[in-house]
Amino acid sequence: MSQGQGDSGEKSHEPTHKRLEDARRRGDVAKSDEVTVAAVYLGLLVGAAAGGAALMSGGGAALAALLGTADQLTGVVLGPGGRGALAGIFGTILAAVAPLFLLPALGALAALVGQQAVVIAGEKLQPKLSRLSPLASMRNKFGPTGLMEFAKRLVKMSAVSALVVVLLSAEMDRVIGAVAGTPAGVAALMLSLVQKLLVGVALLSVAIAALDLAWVRFDHRRKLKMTLQELRDESKESEGDPMLKAKRRRRATEIATNRMLADVPRADVVVVNPTHYAVALAWSRKRGSAPKCVAKGTDEIAARIRTIAGESGVPIHRDPRTARSLHATVDIGQEVPPDLYRAVAAAIRFAEDMRRKMRERNGGLP
Template sequence: MADEQQDEQEKSQEATPQKLQKAREKGDVPVSTETHTAAAYMGLLVSLLFVGGVSVDSAGARLKSFLARPETYLQESLSGELIFAAAISVGLAMLPILLFPALGVIISLFAQQAFVFAPSKIGLKWNKLSIASNAKQKYGPKGMAEFARSVLKLTFVLSVAGVVALGFFEDLPGLAKLEPALLGGALLDQALGLITLFFLSAAIIGGIDLPWRRFEHAKRNRMSFDELKRENKETEGDPYMKSARRERARAIAQQQQMLEVPKADVVLVNPTHYAVALKWDQERGGAPVVVAKGVDEVARRIREIAAEAGVPIKRDPPVTRSIYELVDLGEEIRREHYAAVATAIHFAEDMRRKARQFKWGE
């Protein structure tokens, strides 16, 4: 007991995504079965509202001949074949009512991300056969808390069932006086009221149980500072994680540099494999700066954005390749590039001036 409390005190940090993923692989997920129950009742309620009348009428029509002459069926079918066929027929008629509850449970499973295949859960756990271990689990603090929750849920459900039963027994004399043609609709109304109350009770219990299960799951997977350090070391040393981080950084850098292309003064191209976007701030002084560069697909995208933004594009393969290889993003071009880049900037200014004159001429 003292060891468990000390362990809980040491594990004061929230679980990392890696820790939660490992727990999920072991089948440890926060799942509320009460929410599944509420979803099943909800599906049953929807099915009764939309297809309940049709299914009940269909079942009644299939049972009509049997109810009218039950003694004939019993005499003609000592083996029960006709009765079995009638039961199958009624079951098929009522099948649509059962599909919605199943669909509700499936939706609840997906919503809670509870579909997990954990091979470790399949094997035999010898500690579960231990009397001492089972007694500790059932009669320890966690077991007693679970027992208290079960008692409260049972009390609540029995209270709701008692209210429903009282209402049904009060209506029973009136139902007995109804004609057979009206009995199905009356029973359907009773079923709707019953399922509605059960759904509301299950929804209340599920609304309390689900946050509690998630709280327990988060508490159970808390980590100590030592565990965090070990995980960080493992993550930093993982080649896959390093590669993934580099890919993310590269993608972010490419996305950011594409935003700078429309602001460039000129774009130098190879023209197919390389592209370099340059910007010259005359007020700041200094040499032009590389604001974007790339090869192949990235170069093609730089050319497209430049064309859409009206940035002049100049073909100069040797200078383009040299700047791409020697100058990083955000750096000024080298001295050996000054003459060629000055020519490119003059070319860009001439292109812009001609474009303005053409526009004014129109």
């Protein structure tokens, strides 16, 4: 296989903007679930802090009441109408802590929006037999993405377990002492432990989310990398039919030519070959300035320049050598080079003499 063929089959080129947008329309976006999880934990923390002691004490009081009357509630819950009584108890607890769940929900939504992961793609909803393929499932589980997911979950589980062990070890005296405490004290201790655990888990989730987001974005771009042939095909598709490209180029050239020809009437002189070259020069006569080229062309364009110059009363000076030199060395809008000053000055003098003679023939009229 030739080197060129090898390069064209290797996905070593970064995805283009169009490829990324096409993937997004299919619902294939770089979305980290860990970012959403971290946002939920942070929302819980902010909600607990913003809600103040009222939310905590309300939930604690409800839980304390539940624990304090546990022996009495047994008969009520297990007796007739016990389902309604149990629903009322848990309804009271949920009503006290319900505001805590608003910010986590908003945090999850903000995480999705921030990752630009809110995409409605019909292709994702269509049933595909490939999703039931055992081989595809094995590739997903034991490929780079699957191994990364396994490592991530293992790290999370180990870190959270270690966090729980450290927290319980530090609070073991309080936990043992709570056995002889009041129900309100037990509830307060439980809430305190949950809050500390939540802080640790939230910080851990933020760290994992940062690493996971970097990996997800890297892996997303890796999967969308392109071969050289794919780049060429996309370029052809984006630029369109070669005939249309040629037509657009001709149109652009025609527009540029028309703009150039529109400046011929304001030229001071047109230097010609006399048939193959024509260069129109304009001089502002400002101190330190030199004549500028306002239009130039060969053959058909040169003929159009001469025609417009004749219709506009712009003098035409025949100097084949100067015309060729100007056409070769001076672009539109540029001043003539110093080595052509003498020849251009002669052309300007010729034009002024022509205009002076024309005024004399017209009786001094311009």
